[in-house]
Amino acid sequence: MKNYKPKKRLPTQAYIDGILRGDRVILSRAITIIESNLESDKKLAKEIVQEILPNSGKSIRIGITGVPGVGKSTFIEVFGLYLVKQGHKVAILSIDPSSQRSKGSILGDKTRMEELSVLQEAYIRPSASGDTLGGVSNKTGETMLLCEAAGYDVILIETVGVGQSETAVHGMTDFFLLLMLAGAGDELQGIKKGIMEMADMVVINKADGDNITMSNLAKRQYQNALHIFPASESGWTPVASTASAIKNIGISKVWDEILKFKKLVDENGYFIKNRNHQQIKWMYNNINEELKQLFYGSNNIKNELSTLEKDIVTAKISPVKAAQQIIDQFKKSF
Amino acid sequence: MKNYKPKKRLPTQAYIDGILRGDRVILSRAITIIESNLESDKKLAKEIVQEILPNSGKSIRIGITGVPGVGKSTFIEVFGLYLVKQGHKVAILSIDPSSQRSKGSILGDKTRMEELSVLQEAYIRPSASGDTLGGVSNKTGETMLLCEAAGYDVILIETVGVGQSETAVHGMTDFFLLLMLAGAGDELQGIKKGIMEMADMVVINKADGDNITMSNLAKRQYQNALHIFPASESGWTPVASTASAIKNIGISKVWDEILKFKKLVDENGYFIKNRNHQQIKWMYNNINEELKQLFYGSNNIKNELSTLEKDIVTAKISPVKAAQQIIDQFKKSF
Numbered sequence: 290m291k292n293y294k295p296k297k298r299l300p301t302q303a304y305i306d307g308i309l310r311g312d313r314v315i316l317s318r319a320i321t322i323i324e325s326n327l328e329s330d331k332k333l334a335k336e337i338v339q340e341i342l343p344n345s346g347k348s349i350r351i352g353i354t355g356v357p358g359v360g361k362s363t364f365i366e367v368f369g370l371y372l373v374k375q376g377h378k379v380a381i382l383s384i385d386p387s388s389q390r391s392k393g394s395i396l397g398d399k400t401r402m403e404e405l406s407v408l409q410e411a412y413i414r415p416s417a418s419g420d421t422l423g424g425v426s427n428k429t430g431e432t433m434l435l436c437e438a439a440g441y442d443v444i445l446i447e448t449v450g451v452g453q454s455e456t457a458v459h460g461m462t463d464f465f466l467l468l469m470l471a472g473a474g475d476e477l478q479g480i481k482k483g484i485m486e487m488a489d490m491v492v493i494n495k496a497d498g499d500n501i502t503m504s505n506l507a508k509r510q511y512q513n514a515l516h517i518f519p520a521s522e523s524g525w526t527p528v529a530s531t532a533s534a535i536k537n538i539g540i541s542k543v544w545d546e547i548l549k550f551k552k553l554v555d556e557n558g559y560f561i562k563n564r565n566h567q568q569i570k571w572m573y574n575n576i577n578e579e580l581k582q583l584f585y586g587s588n589n590i591k592n593e594l595s596t597l598e599k600d601i602v603t604a605k606i607s608p609v610k611a612a613q614q615i616i617d618q619f620k621k622s623f
Numbered sequence: 624m625k626n627y628k629p630k631k632r633l634p635t636q637a638y639i640d641g642i643l644r645g646d647r648v649i650l651s652r653a654i655t656i657i658e659s660n661l662e663s664d665k666k667l668a669k670e671i672v673q674e675i676l677p678n679s680g681k682s683i684r685i686g687i688t689g690v691p692g693v694g695k696s697t698f699i700e701v702f703g704l705y706l707v708k709q710g711h712k713v714a715i716l717s718i719d720p721s722s723q724r725s726k727g728s729i730l731g732d733k734t735r736m737e738e739l740s741v742l743q744e745a746y747i748r749p750s751a752s753g754d755t756l757g758g759v760s761n762k763t764g765e766t767m768l769l770c771e772a773a774g775y776d777v778i779l780i781e782t783v784g785v786g787q788s789e790t791a792v793h794g795m796t797d798f799f800l801l802l803m804l805a806g807a808g809d810e811l812q813g814i815k816k817g818i819m820e821m822a823d824m825v826v827i828n829k830a831d832g833d834n835i836t837m838s839n840l841a842k843r844q845y846q847n848a849l850h851i852f853p854a855s856e857s858g859w860t861p862v863a864s865t866a867s868a869i870k871n872i873g874i875s876k877v878w879d880e881i882l883k884f885k886k887l888v889d890e891n892g893y894f895i896k897n898r899n900h901q902q903i904k905w906m907y908n909n910i911n912e913e914l915k916q917l918f919y920g921s922n923n924i925k926n927e928l929s930t931l932e933k934d935i936v937t938a939k940i941s942p943v944k945a946a947q948q949i950i951d952q953f954k955k956s957f
Contacts, residue, residue, distance in 0.1 A: 335944050342938045427943050434941070485852070486817055514851045517844060518819070565936045572935060575946030580914050583954075601906055602899045604676045607768070609761050610669050612909030620917075 298322070298333060305340045311440045313412060323431050324417040338431050341438035346564065348380075348437045349551055350444045352458040354484065355468030357449060360494045364468060364534035365445060366402040371540045372443050373410040380436035381405075383447040384429045384454050385416040412441060423578040426457040430571060433461065459487045460567055460574075463560065464547050467491045469511065471503035486518055489527050490546055496531035497538065504531045523559045525550050584619055593618065632656070632667060639674045645774045647746060657765045658751040672765050675772035680898070682714075682771045683885055684778045686792040688818065689802030691783060694828045698802060698868035699779060700736040705874045706777050707744040714770035715739075717781040718763045718788045719750040746775060757912040760791040764905060767795065793821045794901055794908075797894065798881050801825045803845065805837035820852055823861050824880055830865035831872065838865045857893045859884050918953055927952065 299318070307315025323334045355361050365381060372379045381402075405411045414436075417428035433444050446462055448454045459465050467488035485491070491511045496504030511529035518527070528546055532539030554560040584590060597611040606614075633652070641649025657668045689695050699715060706713045715736075739745045748770075751762035767778050780796055782788045793799050801822035819825070825845045830838030845863035852861065862880055866873030888894035918924060931945040940948075 335941070335947075338941045339944060342941055346938070431941070431943065483817055483820055486820060510847070510851060513844070514848045517848045568935045568942050569932050571942035572931065572945045575943055576918070576950060577915070579946065579950040580918055581911070584910070584914055597906065598903050601902045604680070607669070607672045607676055607765070608902050608905035609765065609909055610673060611906045612913065613669075616910060616913040 298330075301333060301336050301340070304333075304337050308337075308341055308435055308439045309344060313409075313439075316412065316435060316439045317414075319435055320414060320432050323435070324428050334431065338434060341435060344438040345434035346437060348442045348444050349464065349547065350433065350446065350462040351547065352446050352448065352455075352462035352465045353468065354448045354455050354458065354466070355494070359468045359470055360534055361447060361449075361468055362402065364492075364494055364532070365447060366405045367534040367537055367540055368543065369402070369405045369411050369445065370408075371544065373405075373408055375544070377443045378410045378412075378441045379405075379443045379445065380412045380414070380433070380439075380441035381445045381447065382414050382429055382432055382436070383416040384425055384458055385449065412436060412439075421578070422453055422457055423574060425454075426461070427575065429457075430461050455484050455487065460570060463554070463563065464489050464550055466543070468494050469507065470495055471500055471507040485514070488515070489521070489523075489525055489550060490543065491515065491527065491529040492539070492543060493529070493531045494534055497533035497536045501531075507531075523550075523554050523563070524557050525553055587619075587622070589622070590615065590619065632664075635667060635670050635674070638667075638671050642671075642675055642769055642773045643678060647743075647773075650746070650769060650773045651748075653769055654748060654766050657769070658762050668765065672768060675769060678772040679768040680771060682776045682778050683798065683881065684767065684780065684796040685881065686780050686782065686789075686796035686799045687802065688782045688789050688792065688800070689828070693802045693804055694868055695781060695783075695802055696736065698826075698828055698866070699781060700739045701868045701871055701874055702877065703736070703739045703745050703779065704742075705878065707739075707742055709878070711777045712744045712746075712775045713739075713777045713779065714746045714748070714767070714773075714775035715779045715781065716748050716763055716766055716770070717750040718759055718792055719783060746770060746773075755912070756787055756791055757908060759788075760795070761909065763791075764795050789818050789821065794904060797888070797897065798823050798884055800877070802828050803841065804829055805834055805841040819848070822849070823855070823857075823859055823884060824877065825849065825861065825863040826873070826877060827863065827865045828868055831867035831870045835865075841865075857884075857888050857897070858891050859887055921953075921956070923956070924949065924953065 299315075304315060304319045304322070308319055319334075319337055322330045322337065325331070325334070353361065353365060369379045369381060402413060406413050414432060417425055417432070419425040419428060429446065433446070436444060444462075446458050448458045465487050467485060467490070469491055471493055493504045493507045493511070496508075508529045508531050515527040515529060520526070530539060530542050530546070532543065534540070551560070554563070585594075593615055597606065597615060600606045601608055601611055633649075638649060638653045638656075642653055653668075653671055656664045656671065659665070659668070687695065687699060703713045703715060736747060740747050748766060751759055751766070753759040753762060763780065767780070770778060778796075780792050782792045799821050801819060801824070803825055805827055827838045827841045827845070830842075842863045842865050849861040849863060854860070864873060864876050864880070866877065868874070885894070888897070919928075927949055931940065931949060934940045935942055935945055
């Protein structure tokens with residue numbers, strides 16, 4: 290434990306009132322409480338989330354991913370500015386369970402979004418830290434609820450397209466946007482399997498100058514690839530388009546597609562169905578993680594597992610028998 | 624419980640000796656014990672698996688999937704006959720956790736493979752039944768080990784490309800083959816998201832007669848789509864090809880690709896690495912399933928979850944709080 294002294298906390302109701310009237314300072318302080326690992330803060334955070342819950346949910350939640358170098362920060366800034374001009378209030382969050390930030394720009398340098406960060410209609414919050422993806426997901430998810438209660442009606446959740454956090458972001462958003470670069474093939478190596486299948490839209494960024502022809506080709510390739518995928522339960526056929534965030538080209542097209550998507554899923558009932566499903570799944574994910582923690586958190590179990598792994602690889606014990614043996618041991622420990 | 628009287632069981636050693644000398648009758652009886660839900664049989668099954676374990680593993684394990692109507696049974700029969708002609712001993716298993724067999728022909732009608740089923744070099748075993756995918760996976764996985772110990776050096780594991788069992792099959796095989804039909808698009812609707820990304824090879828079946836042009840087109844489309852996927856950890860680039868099982872066309876090409884794959888992964892070390900990884904994951908899957916069973920198996924928990932789901936959807940409680948509440952309740956119950 291670091292020698293860390295928390296700021297003085299306000300009464301619970303002060304946070305709730307502040308959030309509901311859109312007070313950004315109070316919102317930030319409430320999010321800090323959500324991100325805190327102090328037991329007293331955890332309790333307070335639960336109370337705040339519980340109280341603002343009926344006021345959450347009134348937004349479109351957009352997940353944005355792409356490998357480092359794809360221009361995610363610039364795209365998000367330009368997209369955010371566009372949304373603010375359209376009259377929206379935009380909250381930009383990120384999810385990144387890795388402590389090393391070297392891999393990408395998960396809003397690590399908030400000041401890079403210079404224009405956006407000064408606007409009252411935009412709220413930018415870098416990634417919470419944590420040991421587990423589940424823990425970070427909870428924090429980002431609850432932060433999202435708070436932002437919604439504070440009146441932000443478009444939530445952008447950024448992640449780096451190289452790990453497991455995409456599934457987490459996909460599981461808490463309505464629309465999933467994948468940023469790519471032209472010259473497909475090598476660039477794709479960094480994108481994990483399965484991420485492309487989650488995409489509702491693929492945007493080929495940096496489609497400007499000499500890169501336009503390649504980008505249009507890439508767009509067609511992705512469009513074909515996306516068409517060959519199985520249909521999504523949402524009824525939406527994923528689309529591909531080109532954009533240049535830096536030149537401010539193709540940005541409105543992205544929002545237009547999101548609005549088309551929203552109209553479709555509002556009409557066919559998928560929007561609310563998916564939201565309910567996501568909320569319930571959120572509970573189950575937490576339950577399952579806690580159950581694993583009960584088991585894998587034990588040092589005896591850890592040592593035994595390490596031995597069993599070796600015995601399995603050398604065919605000394607079958608995987609099924611190994612599992613039963615250690616579960617029996619666990620049950621006896623209660 | 625049905626009024627079911629098991630056959631008299633042999634001494635454990637009789638099963639082990641029989642399997643190791645390739646006795647098909649003993650092998651079948653041992654598999655029946657693996658599939659049995661009687662406690663005494665479960666114990667016996669564990670002993671058998673444990674003893675043959677050092678003799679298992681010496682095969683190439685091939686997963687085969689595709690939606691109903693793709694011609695899977697015919698393909699497997701023709702492919703199996705080809706492999707036997709090449710001097711191999713082929714075991715054909717299936718995994719299918721659904722009790723209704725209406726969806727596909729998971730070897731349900733063994734006699735449909737008329738030519739193959741009479742050969743001594745081929746062993747066909749329909750799907751084990753069970754309530755959970757995990758349970759069925761265990762049974763198919765242990766059956767596979769027994770077949771290997773009995774000298775079968777090519778294992779084909781069939782599944783229907785419509786559910787979750789593909790991930791299970793993918794997790795227990797070295798090579799994953801997806802059967803498709805030309806006229807892509809509609810046919811694909813039946814294939815679950817994510818399955819195509821697992822494929823090491825896509826075979827467009829029924830590429831004969833009027834269907835040849837369409838099949839070649841489909842092959843090219845899949846080839847393009849597969850290329851656009853992220854590279855697999857195996858270092859293998861998935862391939863697409865056409866075949867007509869009924870006309871016996873394109874079958875050797877499938878085996879040639881599998882051999883190429885095998886050579887590659889033997890040389891780059893992925894084969895053994897992946898096998899070890901799969902074995903260890905098998906244990907963890909079992910552990911995690913048992914942990915869930917401990918929790919979700921309780922009727923109190925079930926009732927409480929049902930209430931919490933409703934409260935979450937109506938925003939009465941947050942998913943994180945709901946999870947903690949029920950986990951606390953679970954801990955107290957010990």
